[in-house]
Amino acid sequence: MKWDNLRRSSNIEDLRRVSSGRGRGAGRLLIPLIRFLLGNKYGRIVLVIGVIAYFLGYNPLALLGLLDTSTKQEKSLTVPSAKDNKTAEFVSAVLGQTEDVWNHLFTKEGLKYKEPKLVLFRGSVKSGCGYASSQTGPFYCSRDKKVYLDMSFFQELKNRHNAPGDFAQAYVIAHEVGHHVQNLLGTLNKSHKLKSESSKKIANAVQVRVELQADCYGGVWAHYAKSVMDEGDMQEALNAASAIGDDTLQKQARGYVVPDSFTHGSSKDRMKWFKQGYKYGNLQACKTGI
Structure with missing residues (x-):
């Protein structure tokens, strides 16, 4: 395909350089929080809601107010x-x-x-x-x-x-x-x-x-x-x-x-x-x- 001389679009959003992680703050909180929630009936209900929220694109820790916005996302450049x-x-x-x-x-x-x-x-x-x-x-x-x-x-x-x-x-x-x-x-x-x-x-x-x-x-x-x-x-x-x-x-x-x-x-x-x-x-x- 002879594409070198074609017009370039201005509608490109280039996110290749950014790689997002879950954040160190989230990692420190996650395991003890899960253990606590599994220990009682209502905690298990909260855990299920958290899993659903995660797959809908929300951070469960942020929803619970346990995650500082400064540590919510860790980004590295490539x-x-x-x-x-x-x-x-x-x-x-x-x-x-x-x-x-x-x-x-x-x-x-x-x-x-x-x-x-x-x-x-x-x-x-x-x-x-x-x-x-x-x-x-x-x-x-x-x-x-x-x-x-x-x-x-x-x-x-x-x-x-x-x-x-x-x-x-x-x-x-x-x-x-x-x-x-x-x-x-x-x-x-x-x-x-x-x-x-x-x-x-x-x-x-x-x-x-x-x-x-x-x-x-x-x-x-x-x-x-x-x-x-x-x-x-x-x-x-x-x-x-x-x-x-x-x-x-x-x-x-x-x-x-x-x-x-x-x-x-x-x-x-x-x-x-x-x-x-x-x-x-x-x-x-x-x-x-x-």
Whole structure:
């Protein structure tokens, strides 16, 4: 992909240098506090509430007033490598191009496109949707309208999923931006409502249609990126789409496939909808039934 001369986005939030810990103050308090709470009935109730609070993104010690704000978080700085910085530049260039494409298409539809922020991080991050680690993979949070990307995922895409190449990486970014487009158009709210009213099987099917539409929107972006694509770029994107299809991942993990448990779509369908968006280059081409 010929990206060196592309405009860089100003919507990058770079958190790669910051690594957050739990804090020394928390460590000193945690073990004796747990022992105390386990010693009585009401203490165990408080402990359960604390665990729930933790997974909702709150510090239980802070909620109990036992943690000084000065020791609540310990932050250490890490210096990204030159290779890492080059990848960050690439991400900024791709995001900038998605902004140009979606601003154009929304204006064409008489709509206004609100550009998302893209957060670069390593290890873990706190989003508007709660805490996430690198194991979560790239994701979009509809609450804060931000795309989150752990830089290590691109290496995982290459090594674990055998989907190398800069355009494979660009496909991932364009897919997550596709979820932002869905959010602006009200599709995500509609899907959340449908899923909340449905059985697990139907809810999974709804989510598959959401993900396939995001793939299609990624293809729409690629339609307008033809001028900067190298030979083989399209195949890189299709390889990535195939590598992270539900059937492919399930076969790798357990040796068999359970279609009713799909949440992102089969490899075949993910490639199909990316190509659909790429071919037509408009919103109307991406009607997956949501």
